[in-house]
Amino acid sequence: MFNRFANPNRFLRLSRPLVPVMAWATVLLMAAGLYMTFFTAPADYQQGQSVRIMYVHVPSAWMGLFCYVGMAVAAAVGLIWRHSLADLVAKATAPIGAAFTFLSLVTGSLWGKPMWGTYWVWDARLTSMLVLLFLYLGYMALQNAFDDPERGFKASAILVLVGVINVPIIKFSVDWWNTLHQPASVIKAGGPSIHPSMLWPLLVMSLAFTTYYVWVLLLRVHAEIAASKIRALRMRQASA
Amino acid sequence: MDAVTDFLAMGGYAAFVWPCFAITAVVMVALLVQSLAALKSREATLRALQQAEEARPRRRRTPQAAPDSTPDTGAEVAREA
Amino acid sequence: MRGFLAIVRRDLSLAVRQGMDSVMVVMFFVLACVLFPFGVGPEPNVLARIAAGVIWVAALLAAMLSLERLFQTDYEDGSLELLTLSPLALEVVVLAKIVAHWLTTGLPLIVASPLLAVLMNLDAAGYPYMVLALALGTPSLSLIGGVGAALILGSRRGGVLLSLLVLPLYIPVLIFGVSAVDAAIGGFEAKAQFLVLGGILLAALPLCPWAGAAALRQATE
Amino acid sequence: MRGFLAIVRRDLSLAVRQGMDSVMVVMFFVLACVLFPFGVGPEPNVLARIAAGVIWVAALLAAMLSLERLFQTDYEDGSLELLTLSPLALEVVVLAKIVAHWLTTGLPLIVASPLLAVLMNLDAAGYPYMVLALALGTPSLSLIGGVGAALILGSRRGGVLLSLLVLPLYIPVLIFGVSAVDAAIGGFEAKAQFLVLGGILLAALPLCPWAGAAALRQATE
């Protein structure tokens, strides 16, 4: 049975050894991915060397989306089974997901300047990514708005579940909105067909981003556990 | 030498490619460093607090009150009361 | 049902007695719209081009601002605990409060909107569609905002926080509300947009009271 | 002076510790701006035409929303009484709190404005003028809004009421702020507008702390 007193010490025991594993995996995969990005992947016949932006842009966009789903699952587990570790995972995921989403926006607009001639267009995909960033930031703001961390967890869990229902609706309406006003003229559906010489670096980079996520997630969860122990000790000190 | 300048020029896209990778690196490293620093400082605080706790005289503490094995659930701790 | 009506009736008479809730919301709505002629200049064609969008954005902001206190006073004076403990399902309580909120703020906004349409130089063909779109859209705004209002109970900062939670979720309503009016002005069918607005409302109607009730339960813990 | 700095420093550290005050204000600023493309459509030239106005209106609304709690928490926890009883002139206290508010909200808005200018497709020639106009205008917004925030203490409904008090007073700042940017983009001199913005600030600097102090004395009676 899941229990709201999920034992953190067992979790710490199990997950501490994972930290160096993830760290090394990230470093090695990142090195390999960067090497492939710059030395084995070919320049695109249309986009030239700027296509190399893709190898950070696409993984961060994927991770931005993935983290939101992960956060929603963790929040649901925390809310329904009152599993406090899941609450901590949801909380720790938010800043990482927000960072990835932010990166996909920045790298995308840096790519957009040479490709489309402008840093930003109100394209459907871009816009929904921007809204996703706001959903992350709203989650983090709500989480931090309470004196009692327990309330922060529960309130933000409900928010993220409402948000996850809304993400497809937002996505759909933004698609509609954009096609209504401005037929797709800037990027063609599908994008460049992916050749293995480009696919492999992309996959390696994505894997590197994933291990980076796990690494930082573990660090942040460990920090949250330490923080709640500190709160408990402080409270004990206060009531002494 | 030319190879290097060529590489750095990124086919004319240097002004976009390099900032892009630089920003990605900065954000990812910053997040990592912040996470590590938070963990370190909290663990340090925790250790200090726990030492202070140890040092304090324990008035009503009976030897068997402190569970010697890690209990699986807080509820078990509670039931021992 | 009788309990539902009792809550609606109470909230309405509170709104009337506490003075000018509706008036204040409408005034904010008008003020926010009026800022635009000052901001973008008084050229009629520019204003007409952006009129529908500005009116909708102002409606969003007005709904959001007024929602901040939806549960706040009941929370502070202990009524919310007693409402939670009523034999009514909490979802029904939440729905009743949201309905009362819509009657005191959404409805006046709809009534005031033609006035703003005139001020903003909106094409006359758009008036009925504007009203209809607001009539379908504002209930969704109240419903979605009600969840946000329940979530921020007891938090350190109300207004700004609520806007961060709620505004992103308002975007679909905004998009279809505006495009319904624009389509009508442009001479197109606006049926699809109205269907979507209705669909959003139908989806929000069961979901939001449920989420709001969950939020209230943890706020009164 | 030492007391002044003590208050500023305290309010800054409160803002930092309470988490993300500045971040939230900037987010609202960005969100409010982003609503407009959804409202008026994504065409770059339309957006560029209204960009300066929209950014200024969003700045007004963000300042107003964040001001709601300028004195509220101090009022609720009893700090405001003690500040009123400090040996400092109450006007200085009010000014210090407004300065701290500007540092935590006005300044971030200014920093974030070029980003919005990009999003809204503002003519690049306007960027420096936009920033300069905001730098001259936002202190006035904080000063004027501070008076409103002091006036609404203890009233039943904060947010909406504050907007009704404050937004009309913000209109001059809005007009000259926007027209400075528009002039610069159109290739005209914007000196007159900046002079007026500076003049408003110079007038608000002594007047608003005085009015705010009077309002606070009322509230703590």
Next chain:
Amino acid sequence: MTIFAGEGLVCIRGERTVFAGLDFALGPGGALVLVGPNGSGKSSLLRLMAGLLRPAAGALTWGGAAVAEDPEGHNGRLHYVGHLDAVKPVLSVTENLLFWARLRGQGAAAPDRVAAALATLGIGHLADLPGRFLSAGQKRRVNLARILAAPADLWLLDEPTTALDRASIAVLEGAIAAHRAGGGRVVVSTHADIALDGAAALDLADFTLRPEQVFAGIAGTGAEAEP
């Protein structure tokens, strides 16, 4: 005979275990008085009984059925009086009470019941006064009139004598006695004295954990596990 009972109740608030292993049983006509020092968990236990708080462990049952299964049904058979009086300043006393009575399904009978309740508590003359003109004691009496205006089996009263003068306390005692005589049950937390015949007393201090056991949840077990 339906029994309202709790078994092995554990209450955790703000990461702190307030009490643990608490049992009680209350039959029709029964009364339970909660005592204990500040912060020992009297209010928490009442909120738990009302279903406002969920026990971290243990079960709350009514006639053998778990209360958590049917929260609305449980709400229907209880009245709760907390620290706040829920009197709206802009509504008159009667309007305030009518609302709560109607919410509990008192239709046509509501005005009469409300008037009778006001008379019982000796504030019939305030019936038309807006809530904002009431003193603290008067507000508290309005709140108590609320529970008289609609019948419910279980009364949960958290320091109901706060701000009441001696005469009003006597009225309250009479109302509780009448309620119990009719088969109702009542749980009262109090610092002051309130006279209830044959009431069982529950001292919350008996269920408070020793300081070193107090901290539950993640933090607690962590701290506990340290050598």
Next chain:
Amino acid sequence: MTIFAGEGLVCIRGERTVFAGLDFALGPGGALVLVGPNGSGKSSLLRLMAGLLRPAAGALTWGGAAVAEDPEGHNGRLHYVGHLDAVKPVLSVTENLLFWARLRGQGAAAPDRVAAALATLGIGHLADLPGRFLSAGQKRRVNLARILAAPADLWLLDEPTTALDRASIAVLEGAIAAHRAGGGRVVVSTHADIALDGAAALDLADFTLRPEQVFAGIAGTGAEAEP
């Protein structure tokens, strides 16, 4: 010898005359205890002395000079302790107190004075704790430490013993005695007992108007004019 005195003070709140014709005088080392039933105006008189309220009639003087002439000067020589403790939940106890000390011109000496004040009140061990972890009694002690951390002639204490246990009340009594021994003066309102040697008692009930005189302003003069 500077005397702090009030003459013919009248206090009107919410269109109601709370008290009228009240005189007092307080010399260095003096103490005044305000007593009276709820709502008789103890808190109102203290706020009036602090300058938070203005008397509807009468004069408040310090060494003969009207207090209203130089409000900042008056603020500089008084400390007020009200019902709220003004402890910021996100600042540590020391940070909270340092702010108030600095605001009163305690520069470099502030940290030492704050530490000493905390030690006096027996909460030195809480110095680094954020305010949100404090119980009601601990917050009240922090508030009292505030008035020890910066010197002021006149202490105005509104029910300072609220939420304090016996030991802390004794500490407070000691602090007041020391303050008076150093020539300070103190006005205390209290329901509980607090031992102050040679303090004058002022019963606010003596200055409350008869019911038919109570309504001031338009209503009041009207009622007065009735035969």
